Amino acid sequence: LIRTLIIPLVSLVVFLAIFMLPVEAADLLLFPSVTASQQPIPDAESADKKFIPAVDIFYATEFNRALFLAEYLASSNENELERFQFGWHILPGKTLWLGRFHNAISFWNTQNHHGDFLQSSLSRPSIANYEDEYGPLPSHISGFLLESTRTAGDAEINYTAGIGIGPVFNSTLHPLDLLNPEHPGKLTASFRLGYHPEVGNPDQFGAALGYARLPVMHVMQMNEVRQSILSTFLNIEKNKFHLIGELFIFQNHVSSVANTTTYTTVSAYLQPEYKLSESGRTTLFGRLESTPDAEKDKYLTLFPEFSRSQVVVGLRFDLTPSQALKVEAGRSHRLDINEPTHINSISAQWSMILPL
């Protein structure tokens, strides 16, 4: 009972303290969205239909050199405190954070976080899916995060280093829940280096290294997976054209009581986008994803919803500067051995950002 009461009370006190601070600047952003998707069920007349209203709430504030940010996602599927970070500007361009943050190993996730409106496509690449969406990589770390950015001539170099407690596998990956911190998670760390050829320009290239010890629960002959990841990313925006892509090479050292087996897997996606109109309101996008030999990786087979390959095409129409309508069709080849080889899906989403 004490435990049940203490956590909400401490959270309430922290929130009240933060809101009562004489802040210099504060941002409260809301990302409401409604997603409808349909996926035909083979050998059946019906289809798997989903209708998901959601709102992502983001709050950030600063006072002198102190910073705070929080992101909470509430939807018909989940309610989760996604990010909760206290930061300190240790030097110009350098910030040290403590709390739960997104793992920098995925460029996509640290660009768009849970704000559906920010990304052109409706869906995320399978490899960049969050833990509760059957993503096989750790998306959330609870611990320390160091962010640094510095200019070098016309260019900007930034790095992000994070270390802390990562997720646990129990039917899906489960990151540490700050509101219910009972968790046997182990060391997870990542380091990402990014390069902007021109300051302020969205073009960026970079690479990241990651390591995670993932305890595995309730799986026969699997106790722990030690994951080493190397990833590279690119983001190019030229006039009406936008290209985002990532390549991951990861080694999963799967340990059981008897032995350890190592699997090396490569995964990549590339998403080109093109603005069809002069106003930039209509964007055509597509995405190719591939994880060849995914079914040979014993760890990946724990994620039947994971797509070993996927093709996505869609259209985004910006109704207003702060509202977008997206439609997307996809054909994926999932790892689930009980499902047919290929699954077609169609989705539509309305999303918004407030205020803009």
Add this chain to the structure above:
Amino acid sequence: MEHDITSVKNIIAIWLAIWALQVPLLAQAEQQRLAIVTSADSNIKTLSAKEVRRAYLGASIVVDGVEIKPLRNLTNELAEEVFLQKVLFMSGEAYDRQLLARAFRGAGRPKAYDNLFELLMALHNNNAAITYMLYGMAVTTPGIRILSYP
């Protein structure tokens, strides 16, 4: 010869007319002249247009030992429009969206002021703060110093 004199007169008349037409344009250019300003007590001596642009786009710019803290001036529509066109080279909508994406990534964004008194107080309270305003306003506002004309 008389024909030549007439031609010369015509050319001079046209020349003068062109100059006369320039006067309102020059006056308009003067009206739209932008100044980057800081507090009169600030240690910042100079700031290039490139540094100003980078600071407003979120880069960490350290000049004369201080990290620049850019403030948005929304008290004057013309100043904001000129700033977006001449310094950032982007529309207000594109800039707002870029700033929101930055804020969402935890990088913060320049604080915006729609009240001139509060903007000037913010300048006075932080010697690393800069903002932009029309030249006419900058030269008549006490307590601030012009750093550059982008």
